[in-house]
Amino acid sequence: MPENTEYSMTPDDALLVAGIGQHALAARRAMIQALLDQYGSxxxxxxxxxxxxxxNSVAANCAEMSDMVLIHECGVHPDKFSSVNLPTIFGACQGVQIASKCDPAGACHGCAYRLGSIxxxxxxxxxxxxxxxxxxxxxxxxxxLDEQGEPLRVCVGHAKAARASA
Structure with a gap:
């Protein structure tokens, strides 16, 4: 992954993005369209x-912070983990692909096949x-999970996606 500072946003652009980010989808679309109309493509x-x-920088910093918390606050030795599997933009894009394969009804709240879950x-x-x-x-x-932390059943979303592709 690129360095955490692989972006260069002006303060004015940051205010635009922050303002847009505070709204629901319909308003975001309207604000982005206004931005396009005013400033061009x-x-x-x-x-x-x-x-x-x-x-990407925010996701990388969250991963680094979670590792630091595990090490410093929870006393987990760095050899015991290779980092926490946290969301990223790339992962979210892959998630769109797998979520499109089935209806998540009946799947758990955190299912990998449920759009937007961790x-x-x-x-x-x-x-x-x-x-x-x-x-x-x-x-x-x-x-x-069982007492040893092992999963007990097949993922509902996965089973539904497999059935849909068969």
């Missing part, structure tokens, strides 16, 4: 490119789900 392309860099935006989880796409029993639900 080049400005919009630049703001989007910088925003993606900023979003698992649905985590690159390791979405990659695992996609890798196991043709194995109905290979991708397990992590909402229901």
């Amino acid at each position: 080049e400005k919009l392309v630049e703001i989007l490119a910088q925003f993606i860099g900023m979003a 698992a649905n935006q985590s690159p390791i989880t979405t990659s695992d789900a996609e890798f196991m796409a043709h194995d109905r029993k290979g991708f397990m639900c992590h909402a229901d």
Whole structure:
């Protein structure tokens, strides 16, 4: 992943993005359209490119912060983990792909096949789900674990997606 500072946003552009980010989808669309009408497509392309860099930076900083909390606050030795599987822009894009494969009704709240869940935006989880796409029993639900922390059942979303592709 690129360095956490691979973006360069002007203070005025940051205010525009922050203002747009405070609204629901319909208002965001209207505000972006107004931005396009006022400044043109080049400005919009630049703001989007910088925003993606900023979003990647935020995700990388969240991962680094969670690692620091595990080490310093929880006393977990760094050798015990290789970082927490946190959401990223890339993971969220993969999540859109797998969520489109089934209706998540009946799946757990954190299902990788439920658009917008943590698992649905985590690159390791979405990659695992996609890798196991043709194995109905290979991708397990992590909402229901045994005493050793092992999953007890197949992921509902995964099973539905496998059935839909059969």
